[in-house]
Amino acid sequence: MKNDEKPLILVTNDDGITAPGIRALIEVMNKLGEVVVVAPDSAQSGMGHAVTVNDVLFLNEVKIDDGVQKEFQSSGTPVDCVKLAISEVLHRKPDLIVSGINHGSNASINIIYSGTMSAAVEGGIEGVPSIGFSLDNFSWKADFEPSKVFVEKIAREVLKNGIPKGMVLNVNIPNLPLDQIKGIKIARQAHAKWEETFDKRINPHGKEYYWLSGEFKNMDSGTDTDLYALENGYVSVVPVQYDLTAYQWIDKLKRLEDEDK
Amino acid sequence: MKNDEKPLILVTNDDGITAPGIRALIEVMNKLGEVVVVAPDSAQSGMGHAVTVNDVLFLNEVKIDDGVQKEFQSSGTPVDCVKLAISEVLHRKPDLIVSGINHGSNASINIIYSGTMSAAVEGGIEGVPSIGFSLDNFSWKADFEPSKVFVEKIAREVLKNGIPKGMVLNVNIPNLPLDQIKGIKIARQAHAKWEETFDKRINPHGKEYYWLSGEFKNMDSGTDTDLYALENGYVSVVPVQYDLTAYQWIDKLKRLEDEDK
Numbered sequence: 001m002k003n004d005e006k007p008l009i010l011v012t013n014d015d016g017i018t019a020p021g022i023r024a025l026i027e028v029m030n031k032l033g034e035v036v037v038v039a040p041d042s043a044q045s046g047m048g049h050a051v052t053v054n055d056v057l058f059l060n061e062v063k064i065d066d067g068v069q070k071e072f073q074s075s076g077t078p079v080d081c082v083k084l085a086i087s088e089v090l091h092r093k094p095d096l097i098v099s100g101i102n103h104g105s106n107a108s109i110n111i112i113y114s115g116t117m118s119a120a121v122e123g124g125i126e127g128v129p130s131i132g133f134s135l136d137n138f139s140w141k142a143d144f145e146p147s148k149v150f151v152e153k154i155a156r157e158v159l160k161n162g163i164p165k166g167m168v169l170n171v172n173i174p175n176l177p178l179d180q181i182k183g184i185k186i187a188r189q190a191h192a193k194w195e196e197t198f199d200k201r202i203n204p205h206g207k208e209y210y211w212l213s214g215e216f217k218n219m220d221s222g223t224d225t226d227l228y229a230l231e232n233g234y235v236s237v238v239p240v241q242y243d244l245t246a247y248q249w250i251d252k253l254k255r256l257e258d259e260d261k
Numbered sequence: 262m263k264n265d266e267k268p269l270i271l272v273t274n275d276d277g278i279t280a281p282g283i284r285a286l287i288e289v290m291n292k293l294g295e296v297v298v299v300a301p302d303s304a305q306s307g308m309g310h311a312v313t314v315n316d317v318l319f320l321n322e323v324k325i326d327d328g329v330q331k332e333f334q335s336s337g338t339p340v341d342c343v344k345l346a347i348s349e350v351l352h353r354k355p356d357l358i359v360s361g362i363n364h365g366s367n368a369s370i371n372i373i374y375s376g377t378m379s380a381a382v383e384g385g386i387e388g389v390p391s392i393g394f395s396l397d398n399f400s401w402k403a404d405f406e407p408s409k410v411f412v413e414k415i416a417r418e419v420l421k422n423g424i425p426k427g428m429v430l431n432v433n434i435p436n437l438p439l440d441q442i443k444g445i446k447i448a449r450q451a452h453a454k455w456e457e458t459f460d461k462r463i464n465p466h467g468k469e470y471y472w473l474s475g476e477f478k479n480m481d482s483g484t485d486t487d488l489y490a491l492e493n494g495y496v497s498v499v500p501v502q503y504d505l506t507a508y509q510w511i512d513k514l515k516r517l518e519d520e521d522k
Binding site (some may be wrong): 043046047048049051054056057058063079083086087088100112113118121125154161164166168187189191194200203205207208209210212237239242246250254255 | 283304309312313341349378415427449450464469502503508510518
């Protein structure tokens, strides 16, 4: 970025380009730089790091609100949107990629299933400082006003100081009025999982089908986790890496090499 | 598992239940235990850790070949298949989950996009020792015979000794005749990325669309990586974790907490 240039900021999400959460995010980013939005044309929740390899992708410039940002909607996944933006839309590599604000928490193991966070991870892989933001409220009518304060604070900090190579930030915001949010906590990913239950039904043609459902189960009693921070009124920030190597187990697994001899 | 019981093995993949790769995997697993297959009814490559939350899932018992395994195909993603299997199909928690054999390498950053590996990760989250297998050959006509030898060796070892909690194995097999494969190497995930190019076309109705394409770029000169092992004729085994916290950066990020005070 040259000194006289505004930062170039790419905005995406997984709830779709018309979601109130991305509208709040765009509003904040318009204060910080030149904003380009490339986001899915429909909800893509639960898409994880899916990319579209067996189908075509559409990309169209759109105007959703009165903001100064440029906007494009795509038929692809959140990760497709980041790839399309960098390859086809932006005139240079962005200075920041932000994804969200997700309607619903992406704390703990939810990061694995989250299109919001996968878009941020894709940004990191592309070498761009990237942040995923989520509000702990699934409702379309969630109040994003308190979130905006922390989104701006964290985005400004990252634009100023960057993020170390190889990681992105997973930011989760508690569903509280601003005066009840106690501050920011750097945290680790809590050990938790979804206990699945499938709702089995019969369609009008007599064929069985299932709806995925489930209950979230926190198995972590630590006080340094993202779930603990959220439950105690803090905004959680987890540094997330995409080198998935479990280095601590490499030596232990050498037995596989030995057995092979 | 009781002493007189055979190990219960769940088999899945992302190339679809009729792919030659999963047929090879089932053949090997039938030697090691009681095999249940729950796999996608069509190719799901590039689906990452996608789960189906906004659509229904179908699940049908099928018979594809003459093996003794029980088989079910699902309209869902690889991760859906693991969830459906554990919740709706299996009579007890399996002793091993294997995914693949993928037609094409899932070494390095490919793990992030891979449905094969996401199925294995989902198995790990469920607390089951899990392995993803991939052959470094995209062809439907790839020769899986040499792979079978290493699949059996590694699966037997894992059935005997388990895998530490919190990790799964990413196994990639070079596309070589058996006598040219030098053995097994425990490795770390190489630092690499896809450089995207989009092929822009016009459909018969005059509308622009894109096909995602790209070139794989290895940016890692290390000799301890999965890519190095594969290129040098070894089967690579990377221990993979799904706690994505970048612990080494937690302290450094404390400035975000401080600035907030």
